[in-house]
Amino acid sequence: MQKLAGPVGILGFGIEGKSTLDYLVRNGEKEIVVMDKNPVTLPALPSDVNVKIFTGEKYLDGLKDSVTVVRSAGVYPLSNELFRFQMNGGSLTSQIEIFLNETKSKSVVGVTGTLGKGSTVSMIRHALNACKIPCIIGGNFGVPALDLLKDDSPERISILELSSFQLMTLPVSPHVGVVLRVSTEHLDWHKSVEEYRDAKANLVRWQKRKDYCVYIQDAAPSAAIAAQSGAQKLSYGTKDADAIFSSDSLSIDGYELKLSDCKIRGAYQLENMAAALLAVKALGADVPTALQALKSYESLPFRMEFKGEKNGIEFYNDSYATRPDATMAAVKSMRRPFALILGGSEKNADFTELSKLLVSLPQLKKISLIGATAERMLASLNEANAQIPMHIFPNLDEAFADACSLGAGSAVLLSPACASFGLFKNYKVRGEKFNELVSLVRN
Template sequence: MKQNLIGPVGILGFGVEGKSTLNYLLRNGIKDIVVMDKNPVELPELPSDAKVQTFDGEKYMEGLKNCVTVVRSAGVYPMQQELFHFQMNGGVITSQIEIFLAETNSRSVVGVTGTLGKGSTVSMIRHALNACKIPCVIGGNFGVPALDLLEDDSADRVSILELSSFQLMTLPMSPHVGIVLRVSTEHLDWHKSVEEYRDAKANLVRWQKRTDYCVYIQDAAPSAAIARESGAQKLSYGSKDADAVFTPDSLSIDGYTLKLSDCKIRGAYQLENMAAALLAVKALGADVATALQSLKSYEALQFRMEFKGEKRGIEFYNDSYATRPDATMAAVRSMKRPFSLILGGSEKNADFTELSNLLATLPNLKKISLIGATAKRMLESLKLAGVSVPKQIFPGLDEAFADACSLGEGSAVLLSPACASFGLFKNYKVRGQCFDALVEKF
């Protein structure tokens, strides 16, 4: 092992990532383990020689006193007094991503971060590399935990990691190719400030060397600022004077052009993600022309501006994954037909001003149907912004869907809630499934 994990080794946070860490430690012969989680800890069946202690409940951090090294799960905020105290007394804190970057035999690691589009971009890179006959895997915040990828590691493959600010916050190393998508604000219920959030993102490229590559969107000031932290070779994408240039309906790179109308996916903002993916392919030395051609057949991830077909002359788009105002802003900008918008969900105290101001300027927006705990506050914001189209609050998605369909032939219905789903639905996936079922019935 390239990274010396001196035991006893603690696992801080025992969700999906923590369970993956336990498997990794056991695979590598580390049997003296301390599991810590605020929630009740239920251990799987363990080898007979494993010595695993558990600490849960309010005093779960007391397990730190029994550890020499701790693997922090991404969801555990690192700037806590107990963790500072642990390190001041000689304890070492690491993470799944740090271990993966130190251990992997991958020919290259691509890391992708940003506020929007991470999942789409990593899956586009995989799609393009598959077309170029380059073996690759996806993990991190999307797909499987990073340490699970080490179980079947290979020197001929590329590892593509989606990385959140939680995973990047204390990372002391960077991948070979770092991609910085649009960065705005998010997770301010976890991060102490916008500055802390963006500073965490910067660790993706902050430790890069001259032989590495930093791909970034130059049109977004926070992303461009993060890219300046990197000492790597820069590849930019933007609306002009960039290595890859996108317009509302096409993108150009190395003399090749990809038209959105030739692609299976919808949404002008997806051209930004495609530009980032193609620059990653270029950085890896793969054939850009083959990669670009392959993206014509790329299909949207489920519930991410997913085109559900046309029925009775109405197009349906499922963007249930849009749990933030800026995600919905990207979705509505890409709509071509007259459309109805279904908005609303659970309350995260997001500011809807910018979204409302944008909606007031869209001539093809014809109706807004509101649901969930945020509906009243959204309605007030829409009125304040001067949104003049009919807008009404409904008790649930069924009623809002029926209202949205009333524009009739030649229109479109977009579910892009700008809010989380809790209250009405278990999560955004269930919300998306319910929308799909309503489309099927229609």
């Protein structure tokens, strides 16, 4: 470990902050400052470790007692307090920066984008496992990055899902950077769309010629981010790319993968597969083996997850779709006549483009609306001149029953385009409720 100048401050003491404390203690740091607006409970620590705790409205007073600060991802880094801290000689770092500088991994793959990060990192792992290449997942998906250093190995490839929060201010890039579709997200945290995309660009901004940048060339923001990399480029798109995908297949190096041969559903997953295969190719793995392996890949929970067929009705759980563009990707993949369960808590998202798409889909036969956004979604759909049945329901149970009324030969899709709060604790609880309702359907 490269010794951090102490005392070392931990800014934000959630899951990531606790992981940082564990890392510092493991590596012999004796003087630690913990800062969090919320109350802090420390785990049992060695007697020679001294921890100062700053909480409440003045939690940032702990900066005065810190020389180095490890920022947790959810803490906005461009505050006046952190600016003054650095101007006075303080050093600001993060879990991802420390990991990239300290890991023994023979290679690190970083994946970012607005949609598909979790699916893509798990696809890369699935493909590498088939190629008998040791690998591990961490970052925004799985375990905090510094936890991966506990049993670090030079034989292993580390795969990191990286959010804009984690990438913001990052001054180093991984060997393989994968830039998925980038649109707009987290504008309640970022000051602008430009800041959000600029944060994403740190994934590849510091790459060298020996590195690889995998990107989707059909998405202008993603292509613009890739242009900032000095690495070797591997692109995927609908034509003239290193991997080419369509609505039902993808091709790479003369090999073809058909969606109909895969366990997962959703044409948009072919984009993620193309990105995963190019990442595997950049790592020197066998592409045909990786491609064959993706046929057996199964969806992550609540991400366009096929839950089976009962009474001739197919059920799809896409509770993870908490943004309009995620739902847009899901509905485009539907082939049967289907009912859509839509709505949730309010994030002031713009539903205009989603509404325009929905009214253009001949296979969409019914929309069942729930949550705080239901009225606004209904107004948006009416403005787009929707001609299909649309009703607002007080809960998911009644919306589900309504959606099932299309009968045999149809499908029911939960893809809310909104967060779950109000009706549910989070998207997982919402997804679990949908699964419970499916299980109660009698054949």
